[in-house]
Amino acid sequence: MQAIFRRELQAYFKSPLGYIYLTIFFFFGGQYLSLQVAYGTNEISNIYANLFTIILFTMPILTMRLMSEDKRLKTDQALLTAPVSLSGIVWGKFLAALALFGVALASTIVYFIVLSSMATTPQWSMFFGNLVGTILLAGALIAIGLFISSLTESQMVAAILGFATMFMIMMVDSFVSSLSSQSNFLANILSNLSFMTRYRDFTSGILDLSHVVFFLSVMAVFNFLTVRVLEKKRWG
DSSP, X not given: OHHXXXXXXXXXXXXXXXXXXXXXXXXXXXXXXXXXHHHXXXXXXXXXXXHHHHHHHHHHHHHTTTTHHHHHHTOHHHHHHSSSOHHHHHHHHHHHHHHHHHHHHTHHHHXXXXXXXXXXXXXXXXXXXXXXXXXXXXXXXXXXHXXXXXXXXXXXXXXXXXXXXXXXXXXXXXXXXXXXXXXXXXHHHHHHTOHHHHHHHHHXXXXXXXXXXXXXXXXXXXXXXXXXXXXXXXXX
């Protein structure tokens, strides 16, 4: 798994993809920080709340090549026959994407330092709560994107499917609002699947164990499904 992790992490910086992702993240994060400073507010939660949409729609850029590129280059056969477990391949790629996201997320430490200079007492608990929630959200989305990438050999198709999936995740709350007056049962089901609602609790300073379990479960389920896709290909 360590070899896969290093290979994938290096691949991000050997192509423009990793730099493009970081540039987009830093640009929008910087814009949100500028607005906070301009309005004289020091709430770090506002930045994390605004980052939800950016994380959602940049995630396909981060994950589209993880599996599809190996299929396109026919190097997946070498991976499948290498002395490494299928779960090691999947988790190695997953952790590489999460590590690159971690590099991008590290910029928020700078944002917190800047905003803390405007406050009498730094809100450390709020900052760490937001940080944990953001990492959990990203992990869940990376697992979904990794699974999508395993279904095709085209990075473009993986990206399009990824964007469509992220859009559906963002629209869940709108569906809940439209269904609440018609079907409480269906609305409750969709509400429990809402990434935005759970993430919003983190940005509000609420550390709910059920939210942590939800995001960890999404990671585990979709990485398991990706392993099953690879297993099917190996035997096929």
